[in-house]
Amino acid sequence: MEGWRGAWYVPCLAAHETLQELCRKENLTCKSIGIANRNLKSYEVEYLCGYKVEEGTEYYLVKWKGWPESTNTWEPLENLKCPLLLQNFHNDQNEYLSRAKQGKALIMRKHGKALKPAVADYIVKKAKQRVALQRWKEELNRKKNHKGMILVENTVDLEGPPLDFYYINEYKPAPGINVINGITTGCECSDCPAEKCCPKEAGCLLAYNKYRQLKIQPGLPIYECNSFCRCGPDCPNRIVQKGTPYSLCIFRTNNGRGWGVKTLQKIKTNSFVMEYVGEVITSEEAERRGQLYDNQGNTYLFDLDYDSDEFTVDAARYGNVSHFVNHSCDPNLQVFNVFIDNLDLRLPRIALFSTRPIKAGEELTFDYQMKGSIDPISDSADAVSPARKRTRTVCKCGAVCCRGYLN
CATH class of the missing domain: 2.170.270.10 (SET domain)
Structure with a gap:
């Protein structure tokens, strides 16, 4: 981690969000965990993790990039200038419903007009996965030495x-x-x-x-x-x-x-x-x-x-x-x-x-x-x-000439 007096190093024994919170408290930046000068004390939407309608206004629960989940806030749709994140949110919602083979009634609670917990949970997991895979992609491309x-x-x-x-x-x-x-x-x-x-x-x-x-x-x-x-x-x-x-x-x-x-x-x-x-x-x-x-x-x-x-x-x-x-x-x-x-x-x-x-x-x-x-x-x-294997593993390659086993 980079501090104003030089380089700081923290062993990765804590969760990603815990490290982010520590950085903010100590006013430190660390690019590898997403804390830079531009967002050290600012807010950037990382993903959307909830939805509700109150008095005719649509709200989304926002996970702020580089901030712990305890700081999530409900924001009106008109304040969100992130069309891609909105698209991801609704795509993940529709994907869950499609896989669950359940009707649109599952999207809203009967009285509160909010996402069912199962749908919201899936959307959060999918958003976290998307963030993790993006980090992994960036890591792989930093480490590779080829074109x-x-x-x-x-x-x-x-x-x-x-x-x-x-x-x-x-x-x-x-x-x-x-x-x-x-x-x-x-x-x-x-x-x-x-x-x-x-x-x-x-x-x-x-x-x-x-x-x-x-x-x-x-x-x-x-x-x-x-x-x-x-x-x-x-x-x-x-x-x-x-x-x-x-x-x-x-x-x-x-x-x-x-x-x-x-x-x-x-x-x-x-x-x-x-x-x-x-x-x-x-x-x-x-x-x-x-x-x-x-x-x-x-x-x-x-x-x-x-x-x-x-x-x-x-x-x-x-x-x-x-x-x-x-x-x-x-x-x-x-x-x-x-x-x-x-x-x-x-x-x-x-x-x-x-x-x-x-x-x-x-x-x-x-x-x-x-x-x-x-x-x-x-x-x-x-x-x-x-190397020679000791147990037979079923082959799933799907080729016309498939032998049935990997070995």
Whole structure:
């Protein structure tokens, strides 16, 4: 928190509104919890949480931004200059009534002309969810290091941001695991690719064509230019390391699959979409965690078995947008092993590329068994695969070719 004498720090052991109230009492500002100079001693409508009619005048119960709920006040409609908040209020009201399949009589009390408690409670919960998801979206976009924006959407239920998930942009190695192997040399190319460019030095094919799309088959590794290469950031052999170029949306699915990810832009075939990151742990630790995850029905363990099976990526608590990508038996993403600043074959980076054209608004999926649609009969397509599960999980992907289970 920023005070007039310098920086103040308060541990987040109190509720968001409690911290806001403390800031106001001490005349402090803190952008992260919505207290700025412009609203330190002013009032701004955060959301509407009640409605009544008295003597022919419509009133709305107002939650003031940055102020505790104890300061909520009833304001006449004519004083409210917030059409979007009014629209949200009535949309949430209609949504509740539609889902409850009850008549409009539920909107008003018989005598008091006020919202029924159940309706008002839903509207408040929906408003709080909207605020929480907006904060989460802002947090995700502050932490990301790539070009594409991240949006968040839930039009299905009252689920808010995950409580125990932390956004990271790259692997988070467990103690004793080194994901950077001390590489000190790179290509001398002034115009990649050349005869001695990184892929050829590794005895592999250049992965990308002139349109920066994949031209290799699943199972083959990708060697990109690294931080010691002479080529600059516009080198055509630097794709995965730049992060996703697409704007993506984390959204709540309507068929019980939890959160999912959809693209907001069209994606061409064989294009890089995102990287799969998380904690890098030993296979032994993965087995221990797997026992816990099985009971929860989670699938976040991803074996790094390109060369051996010593390490696993666990994206349960630490990860990026890929944490929310669902499984499909007919996926539009395919996994590839990538080597950049670490040439240790036991520790490839995991990149997801499109297997076909993807329309804007389409959900992104990959096959947790790695039998993607690029090369469905190739054994090499299984070079990278999620960690083996011990219990069978029912698949809800809805594909015509659905196998019925994730494993």
